[in-house]
Amino acid sequence: MLQIDLWKRVMIWLLVAAGLLLALPNAFYSRVETVNDTRAALAAGAPVDESAASGWPSWLPSGLVNLGLDLRGGAHLLVEVQVEDVYQARMESLWPEVRDLLRAARDEVGTIRLQESAPDELVVRVGNEGGAATAAGLVRDLAQPVVSLTGVGASDIEVRSQGQDVIVTLSEAERIATDERTLRQSLEIIRRRIDEVGTREPTIQRQGADRILIQVPGIGSAEELKAIIGTTAQLTFQPVVTQTSDPDYRVASGEELIPSLDEEGVFYILEQAPVVTGEELTDSQPSFDQNNRPAVSFRFNPSGARKFGDYTAANIGAPFAIVLDDEVISAPVIQSHIPGGSGIITGNFTVEESTNLAVLLRAGALPAGLEFLEERTIGPELGADSIEAGKIACIVAFVAVLIFMALSYGLFGIFANIALIVNVGLLFGLLSLLGATLTLPGIAGIVLTIGMAVDANVLIFERIREELKTARGPARAIELGYERALSAIVDANITTFITAVILFAIGSGPVRGFAITLGLGIVTSVFTAIFVTRLLVIMWFERRRPRTLEV
Structure with missing residues (x-):
């Protein structure tokens, strides 16, 4: 018989009605979009005209x-992630561990001295003849398993001796795993930074081994987009050795010369190995210091809080540099033990600069630099x-x-x-x-x-x-x-x-x-x-x- 059960008829018309109701906001696109933006701004606590939120009934769907x-128009970028930067950072962070390990075995290996080397290598020269082989064996004990499916059973570092030198490099399996982690982390951080400024439906996807495609509708220009994502926001807290006005000052191994952001002509000599880094930050917010000047408050995770507290307790009276993107933004003297893992970054900030810095730090530091290969601006x-x-x-x-x-x-x-x-x-x-x-x-x-x-x-x-x-x-x-x-x-x-x-x-x-x-x-x-x-x-x-x- 030519018939359809009543319940089936009801289901068909309900599905049709639901679909057409969901499509309805698109017939009033500009109005609904304005209402959605206003409601989002109100939820975020931004000062906006609340009357604009009443332009569309709240009981109707508002999805567009x-x-x-x-x-819509917007900006298009193709960037290449400089994964080699991560290799260098790994070697620099490994040096304090190698130094402490070999110092404990000085009777067997003799004096130890860090040598200039390629960015992805760590070269340490020992004083005793034939001590390099012993030192290499000790350093191999620092190796950890590679954390990846393709590197199961492999170690993260390779250690060899050459004359009186101990040469440490990342293994091939660790390089592949590091590249993958770096790309994934860069993708996530770029996505968070773009989401922080409230853009609509960006396209952020990986292309090839080390490239990322970024398309953001509704943004003014490619330069504006680059300003949002291009800052690496590498934050470190490093011990201060001394300061100088000589830009050609010759630093010792394990140290680096960093210019001051606020004091023109002033350079700080810092220990390369940071005490804590921005990766251990859990939150950062714009705030004001005791003199009511714009500043940025921050809080570390438990690991960072412990290291930060231990260092401040052991170095009361010593200066301590806060370094952002290879510039010392502040070098306060440690007045007392700072427990709890929270603090404040002060400097000659405007309110806008302190807000932007807090956003960058909260989104996280890019693990490596970016090279912009292609950029386009599409007008509305x-x-x-x-x-x-x-x-x-x-x-x-x-x-x-x-x-x-x-x-x-x-x-x-x-x-x-x-x-x-x-x-x-x-x-x-x-x-x-x-x-x-x-x-x-x-x-x-x-x-x-x-x-x-x-x-x-x-x-x-x-x-x-x-x-x-x-x-x-x-x-x-x-x-x-x-x-x-x-x-x-x-x-x-x-x-x-x-x-x-x-x-x-x-x-x-x-x-x-x-x-x-x-x-x-x-x-x-x-x-x-x-x-x-x-x-x-x-x-x-x-x-x-x-x-x-x-x-």
């Missing part, structure tokens, strides 16, 4: 389809032109399909057109629900969906025409038409859906945007063709009970 870089007027062209393409395709279906199949074509309108609404509802980003190729996917959406209806209506020739009656013809066209509809759409999944899995950027709209369009097209049009036809048939059909 995010516009991509090519539609180009995005507006793209949106207008996409609108025209969608409207032309939409109208052409509506006219074709109405002329070809009459009343049944009108049912298909209603389902097509519902289909587009459901597609935008799903995109809004998922928070997907719509790009220019994504608009192409929507246009393709509009064209493909009626394929299933064409198959069904043509099958109904064939069944009418058997003179089994209109009700039986409609029922057989839907049943016998189903396999062809499912097969055709599954193969296209598989293609969309492959495009999404392998592609990137615009290709993924096309794949998302195509894949979701297939789902909504099948739903509207099989369920919505069938329900419309059955409701019409139950009311009219025609003796003949004209399809």
Whole structure:
């Protein structure tokens, strides 16, 4: 019999209503976007006009389809992560451990002296003839297992002796694991820094072994984006040896010459090995010092707090440098033991500078420097032109399909057109629900969906025409038409859906945007063709009970 159970009818209309309700905010895009931005700012405690938050009812959905870089305009960067910087940092941090270990065995190895070497090597010269082999054996005990699936069973360092020198390098397995960790950490920190400034739906993804693609819609220029992410914000707390005004001062091994940020012509000689680093920070907030000047308060994790407390307890009266990106921003004298792992960074900051520094420190330090290989700024007027062209393409395709279906199949074509309108609404509802980003190729996917959406209806209506020739009656013809066209509809759409999944899995950027709209369009097209049009036809048939059909 030609019928659909009541509960199924209710479910179909509920799904249609929910989809169209989710799509509704996109019809008032600017208004809803303003309301969303205002509500987000209020939640963050920013001073904004609260009246702007009442421009859209709170009981209605407010999710929007995010516009991509090519539609909204914005900035595009391709950066290369300088992973070699991490090798150098590892060697520098290893030196204090090697020094203390060999000092304890001075009777066997003699004097020890750090030698100049390549950035990714640590070279230590021992005083005793033949002591290098003994020293190398001791240093090997510092090796740790490589933490990665590909480096199981390998050690993180390789140690060899050459004459009176002990040479320490990272193993190949550790280099591969370090590169992977560095890229992942850089991706996460860049994402956090961009999220801190409230940009919408950035695209941040890895490309190749050591590159990161960054696309941020709605930002003013590539230079502005570089200012947000380009600062490494490497914060260290290092012991002060002395200070000088000589920029060519010759420092000893294990020391470095760092200029002062605020005092022109003043340079600090610091121990290279930091006591604590910015990686051990858990929080930083803009604040004011005791003189009501802008400052940045910070707090360490338990490990950093313990090291910070132990050092301040043992070095009361000694200066202590706070170094940010190779500049001493403050060098206070330790007045007393500082327990609890919290403190304050003072300097000649403005309120804006202290806020920006707190954001950078809170987001975390980039593990390595970045080299900007490619940068582009896409103006919003180009995005507006793209949106207008996409609108025209969608409207032309939409109208052409509506006219074709109405002329070809009459009343049944009108049912298909209603389902097509519902289909587009459901597609935008799903995109809004998922928070997907719509790009220019994504608009192409929507246009393709509009064209493909009626394929299933064409198959069904043509099958109904064939069944009418058997003179089994209109009700039986409609029922057989839907049943016998189903396999062809499912097969055709599954193969296209598989293609969309492959495009999404392998592609990137615009290709993924096309794949998302195509894949979701297939789902909504099948739903509207099989369920919505069938329900419309059955409701019409139950009311009219025609003796003949004209399809």
